[in-house]
Amino acid sequence: MxxxxxxxxxxxxxxxxxxxxxxxxxxHIVPRDARWWYVFGSATLTAFIVQVISGVALAMAYVPAGDQAYESLQFITNQAPFGSLLRGMHAYGASAMVALVVIHLMQVYLHATYKYPRELNWMTGVVLFFVVLGMAFTGQLLRWDANGVWSVFVATEMVARTPFIGQSLADFLMGGQTVGGSTLTRFFVYHVFVMPAIIFAGVGLHLFLLMRHGVSEMPDPNRPVDPATYKQEYEARLKKTGVAFWPYAMWRDVVFSTFVIAVIVGCALVFGPPALDHAPDPASIDANPVPDWYFLWYFAVLSLLPPNLEIWFILGVPVLGFLVMFCLPLVSNKGHRAPSKRPWAVGIVIAAVAGFLVLTIYGYLEPWSPDFGVSELPASVVGVDQGPVFEGAKLAHEKGCLFCHTIDGHGGHRGPDLSNIGQQLTRDDLVIRINNGGYNMPAFASSLDTDQLSNIVDFLLTRSDDDAPTGEGG
Ligand code: HEC
Missing domain, CATH: 1.20.5 (Single alpha-helices involved in coiled-coils or other helix-helix interfaces)
Known part of the structure; x- marks a missing residue:
C-alpha cells in the first residue's frame, strides 16, 4: 500500500x-536582510485571495440587476448560511487590500526598489495598484445602496466632463445616459471578470519578475545602484550571505499573512458587514451619503475646488498620477536607494500621507454631499409673503432643492447656483429640468404635483440679477 x-x-x-x-x-537564495519590511507584498496577495474566495461565494447569491440587487444583499446578510460573515470578510478584505497595497507601494518607493534591474516590477505594480482601486470603486456600486450609487453618480458626472470624449466615455462606463440598472450590470462585469483577469495576469507577471531579478537588498547608503556592476555584485553577495527563501525568509510572510486573515475574519465577526443603507432612490435625499474611506479625500478636494478647476483636478490626479508613477523608473533607475540620501522621496511620502489624512478628516466633517442643514429662505430673499412665488420658495426648502442649490447665498453647493436662473432658463426648460433631473439632480416628476411644480417654477423665474425682489406680491 x-x-x-x-x-x-x-x-x-x-x-x-x-x-x-x-x-x-x-x-531560492534571497538576501538575508529581507526582513519584516518585505511582508506587505505577500500580504496584499493574501488579501486578494481572501477577496477572490469570499467574492465567488457572494456572487453565487448576488443578483446584479437594478431591481433585485438590494434584496439579494439583504438575503445574503440575513438568511444565507455564512452570508453575513462572507460579506463582512469581503468588505474588510477590500479595506485591507487597499491599505496593504498602499503600504507596499510606499515601502518600495522609500527603498527605491524600482531602480535597476527591477523597473518592470514597479511598473506592473503601478498597474496593479490602479486596478485594485478600480475594484474598490466598482465594488462600492454593487452594494447598490444610496452611498454606492451616489459615489458613482458623482464620479461619472466627473468623467463626463473630460473634453471631447467625456460624454461617450461616461455613457460607456455607465452603460447608459445615467446611473441605473444597466450601470449595475456593467460594473458587475468590470468587478468580477475584467479587473480580476487583469489582476491575475498582473500578479503572475509581477511574481515572475520578482523571481527573475531576485528580492532586493535593504538599501545601503554606501552602495548606490550602478547598472554596469549591480548584477554581479548582487549575485556575489547572495552566494556569500544569502539564505533560502523557504523557510528562512518566508516564515515572516506566513506569520504576517495569517495575522491579516485573522484581522479580516475578526472584524467581520465582531463588527459584521457594513450596514446596507436604504435602497437607492434618486428622489430620496435624506441620507448623508459618503464614499468608502479610501476615496473620501478625493471627493473632499472636489468640494473644495472652484468648479472651473475641478476638471483639471479630476482628470489630472488619476491620469497624471498614473503616468508619473508608471514612468518613474524610466527617469531614475540608478544611484542612491537609501532614504537618507533621498530626502525628496521621504518628503513626498510624508506630504502624501499628511494630505490624505487632512483631506479625509475634512471629508468626514464637511461632506461633499448635499447640505441637509439649510434653513428656509429669509423673507428678504423671497421678496413676497403670499401667492405662488411665496409657496414656491417654501417648496424649494421643503422638497430639498436648497440642499443642493444656493439662492442668494442660502443653500448647499452640490448643484449650480440658482440665484439668476430666471434669466437663464425659460419656464419650459425649468419644468423639464425639474421633472427629469440630471446626473446629480434627482427627477422630481413623481414627487411634485402640477401646482407645486408650477409654484416652484414661478418662484425660480423671479430669480435674476437685475430685478431685485420688489415686494409687490404674485
Ligand atoms: C441632490 C442634489 C439636488 C437636489 C435635491 C436638487 N437639485 Fe437641481 N440640480 C442638481 C445638480 C447637480 C444640477 C446640475 C445639472 C445636473 O446634474 O444634471 C441641478 C440642476 C438644476 C437646474 C438646472 C440649472 C442650470 O443651471 O441648468 C434646475 C433649474 C434645478 N436643478 C432645480 C432644482 C429644483 C427646483 C429642485 C427641488 C425641487 C432641485 N433642483 C433639487 C442637484 C440637485
Missing amino acids: NQRFQNVGEWIDSRIGFSDCVWPLLT
Whole structure:
C-alpha cells in the first residue's frame, strides 16, 4: 500500500515537476536582510485571495440587476448560511487590500526598489495598484445602496466632463445616459471578470519578475545602484550571505499573512458587514451619503475646488498620477536607494500621507454631499409673503432643492447656483429640468404635483440679477 502511494506521488511529481520547478523556486537564495519590511507584498496577495474566495461565494447569491440587487444583499446578510460573515470578510478584505497595497507601494518607493534591474516590477505594480482601486470603486456600486450609487453618480458626472470624449466615455462606463440598472450590470462585469483577469495576469507577471531579478537588498547608503556592476555584485553577495527563501525568509510572510486573515475574519465577526443603507432612490435625499474611506479625500478636494478647476483636478490626479508613477523608473533607475540620501522621496511620502489624512478628516466633517442643514429662505430673499412665488420658495426648502442649490447665498453647493436662473432658463426648460433631473439632480416628476411644480417654477423665474425682489406680491 505504502509503495503504491509512493508511486502515485512520484507519478504526479514527475508530471507536474514539484521537486524540479516549484521546490527550487521556494528555496531560492534571497538576501538575508529581507526582513519584516518585505511582508506587505505577500500580504496584499493574501488579501486578494481572501477577496477572490469570499467574492465567488457572494456572487453565487448576488443578483446584479437594478431591481433585485438590494434584496439579494439583504438575503445574503440575513438568511444565507455564512452570508453575513462572507460579506463582512469581503468588505474588510477590500479595506485591507487597499491599505496593504498602499503600504507596499510606499515601502518600495522609500527603498527605491524600482531602480535597476527591477523597473518592470514597479511598473506592473503601478498597474496593479490602479486596478485594485478600480475594484474598490466598482465594488462600492454593487452594494447598490444610496452611498454606492451616489459615489458613482458623482464620479461619472466627473468623467463626463473630460473634453471631447467625456460624454461617450461616461455613457460607456455607465452603460447608459445615467446611473441605473444597466450601470449595475456593467460594473458587475468590470468587478468580477475584467479587473480580476487583469489582476491575475498582473500578479503572475509581477511574481515572475520578482523571481527573475531576485528580492532586493535593504538599501545601503554606501552602495548606490550602478547598472554596469549591480548584477554581479548582487549575485556575489547572495552566494556569500544569502539564505533560502523557504523557510528562512518566508516564515515572516506566513506569520504576517495569517495575522491579516485573522484581522479580516475578526472584524467581520465582531463588527459584521457594513450596514446596507436604504435602497437607492434618486428622489430620496435624506441620507448623508459618503464614499468608502479610501476615496473620501478625493471627493473632499472636489468640494473644495472652484468648479472651473475641478476638471483639471479630476482628470489630472488619476491620469497624471498614473503616468508619473508608471514612468518613474524610466527617469531614475540608478544611484542612491537609501532614504537618507533621498530626502525628496521621504518628503513626498510624508506630504502624501499628511494630505490624505487632512483631506479625509475634512471629508468626514464637511461632506461633499448635499447640505441637509439649510434653513428656509429669509423673507428678504423671497421678496413676497403670499401667492405662488411665496409657496414656491417654501417648496424649494421643503422638497430639498436648497440642499443642493444656493439662492442668494442660502443653500448647499452640490448643484449650480440658482440665484439668476430666471434669466437663464425659460419656464419650459425649468419644468423639464425639474421633472427629469440630471446626473446629480434627482427627477422630481413623481414627487411634485402640477401646482407645486408650477409654484416652484414661478418662484425660480423671479430669480435674476437685475430685478431685485420688489415686494409687490404674485
Ligand atoms: C441632490 C442634489 C439636488 C437636489 C435635491 C436638487 N437639485 Fe437641481 N440640480 C442638481 C445638480 C447637480 C444640477 C446640475 C445639472 C445636473 O446634474 O444634471 C441641478 C440642476 C438644476 C437646474 C438646472 C440649472 C442650470 O443651471 O441648468 C434646475 C433649474 C434645478 N436643478 C432645480 C432644482 C429644483 C427646483 C429642485 C427641488 C425641487 C432641485 N433642483 C433639487 C442637484 C440637485
